[in-house]
């Protein structure tokens with residue numbers, strides 16, 4: 001699928017399978033999410049630009065490549081996005097962080113915003129927006145609209161699972177934003193859940209159901 005990268009690394013797929021299982025505990029789910037988010041982060045940042053820094057090894061001087069971590073912003077769509085954020089910050093501790101509070105109205109399936117905080121100068125940064133589930137796509141679309149209003153131009157979207165319907169909606173609204181996911185599942189059910197999916201990601205990571 002154009003504009004979508006499926007991260008099919010065996011470790012990602014293995015961990016995802018355990019996360020999908022209904023018997024996986026909250027603690028297990030959370031641990032796996034942290035682990036998988038590091039692997040996903042590795043892939044979504046694979047082509048980041050490097051700059052050279054003059055350093056000294058114990059033996060000599062050299063120009064060595066570094067990532068400009070401060071130029072990165074990880075944007076978590078609350079609350080489930082925080083599960084992905086944690087592992088990503090372990091890999092890129094100097095990244096800036098933005099939070100967008102959106103919940104999905106269970107009747108209309110439309111996103112309702114209740115919180116927004118982001119660094120200034122979004123126009124100069126690469127934003128990686130994270131939410132484990134790209135279901136209808138409505139929340140991700142609304143979050144990215146808001147970020148674009150604030151000047152963001154260079155955006156990627158990272159999720160664990162995506163539904164084909166969500167990908168279509170998302171790409172219609174934001175054709176410039178590449179999607180990274182561990183799986184494209186079959187479809188959305190009548191309640192807007194990804195099938196076969198893993199259930200409600202927020203509930204599974206926080207044990208709220």
Ligand code: URA
Nearest residue numbers: 135193194199200201
């Ligand atoms: N959000 C979830 O947490 N799970 C789904 O299947 C769809 C949206």
